[in-house]
Amino acid sequence: MKTTDTDVLLDVRGLKIRYGAADAVRGVDLQVRRGQLIAVIGNNGAGKTSVIRGISGLVRPHAGEVWFKGVNTAALGAHRKVEMGMALIPEGRLIFADQSVYDNLVLGAYTRWNRERSAVMSEFDEMFELFPFLKERLHQRAGSMSGGEQQMLAIARGLLSKPILLMIDELSLGLAPKIVEQLMTLLRNLNAKGQTIVLVEQLASHALAIADYAYVIGHGKVELHGDAKTLARSPEVMEAFLGKKRKTVETKNGEM
Numbered sequence: 001m002k003t004t005d006t007d008v009l010l011d012v013r014g015l016k017i018r019y020g021a022a023d024a025v026r027g028v029d030l031q032v033r034r035g036q037l038i039a040v041i042g043n044n045g046a047g048k049t050s051v052i053r054g055i056s057g058l059v060r061p062h063a064g065e066v067w068f069k070g071v072n073t074a075a076l077g078a079h080r081k082v083e084m085g086m087a088l089i090p091e092g093r094l095i096f097a098d099q100s101v102y103d104n105l106v107l108g109a110y111t112r113w114n115r116e117r118s119a120v121m122s123e124f125d126e127m128f129e130l131f132p133f134l135k136e137r138l139h140q141r142a143g144s145m146s147g148g149e150q151q152m153l154a155i156a157r158g159l160l161s162k163p164i165l166l167m168i169d170e171l172s173l174g175l176a177p178k179i180v181e182q183l184m185t186l187l188r189n190l191n192a193k194g195q196t197i198v199l200v201e202q203l204a205s206h207a208l209a210i211a212d213y214a215y216v217i218g219h220g221k222v223e224l225h226g227d228a229k230t231l232a233r234s235p236e237v238m239e240a241f242l243g244k245k246r247k248t249v250e251t252k253n254g255e256m
C-alpha cells in the first residue's frame with residue numbers, strides 16, 4: 001500500500017515511541033483504508049496504547065511518519081488532529097465524572113461548537129436515537145452511570161467530533177459480557193454505515209470477529225497482520241490470545 005492510494009486514510013511508517021530511555025514502540029507500520037474496521041491486539045504492555053496515542057498526537061513520536069489524509073501529521077498535536085478528523089476514546093474512557101452527561105457531550109463537539117452549533121444540536125438527536133438513555137440522563141452526573149453507559153457516552157462524545165477515523169482503546173474494559181456484545185454490534189453497525197474504526201482490544205476473539213483486518217502487536221512491533229478472520233483461525237493467534245484471561249478492571253479503572 002502506498003500513500004498515493006486514495007483509499008488509504010492512515011499510513012503509519014516506522015513509528016517509534018520512547019518514554020525516557022524505554023522503547024515502547026520500536027518501528028510500527030500500519031495502514032487503515034477508508035471504511036475499514038481494524039483490530040489491534042496484543043498482550044499487556046505490548047505497546048498498543050502507545051501506538052494509538054502516537055497516532056492521535058497524545059504522545060510525540062520519537063521517529064516515524066503518521067500520514068493522515070495525505071498529510072504527515074507526526075509532529076502535530078492532538079487538538080489539531082481532532083480538527084483533522086481523528087477521535088480517540090482512551091483506555092478507561094476518561095469521561096468527566098463530576099460533569100453532566102450534557103457537558104460531556106458538548107466537550108466532544110468542542111472543535112465545532114462555535115462554528116456549527118445547529119448541526120451539532122441535530123447530531124445530539126442522532127446520539128439520543130443511538131443511546132436513548134443519554135437523553136433521559138442528560139443533566140445527571142456522568143459518573144452516576146454504569147460502566148457500560150459511560151462507555152456509550154464516551155463513544156457518543158467521540159462521534160460528536162464527526163471523526164473520519166474513530167480510534168477506541170479497550171472497548172470492553174471492565175464491562176459485562178452482554179454489554180460488550182452490544183458495543184461490538186454497535187461498532188459493526190457504525191462501520192457498516194461507513195465509519196472507519198481502529199479498535200484496540202484485549203478481547204481478541206471479539207475484535208477479530210467484527211474486524212476486516214488486524215494487527216498483532218508484541219514488544220513494540222507488529223508481529224503479525226492480516227485478514228481478521230484468517231488471523232482468528234491461525235494457531236499462533238489462537239494460542240497466544242484467544243481464550244486468554246481478561247485483564248482485571250481494578251488495575252486500570254478503579255471507578256468501575
Ligand SMILES: Nc1ncnc2c1ncn2[C@@H]1O[C@H](COP(=O)(O)OP(=O)(O)OP(=O)(O)O)[C@@H](O)[C@H]1O
Pocket residue numbers: 019022023024042043044045046047048049050051091
Ligand atoms: N507514560 C509512560 N511512561 C513510561 N512507560 C510507559 C508509559 N506508558 C506506557 N509505558 C510502557 O510502555 C510499554 C507499552 O505500554 P502500552 O500501554 O502502550 O501497552 P498496551 O499494549 O496498551 O498494554 P495494555 O494491554 O496493558 O493496555 C509498557 O512497557 C509500558 O510499561
Ligand SMILES: [Mg+2]
Pocket residue numbers: 048049050091169
Ligand atoms: Mg493499553
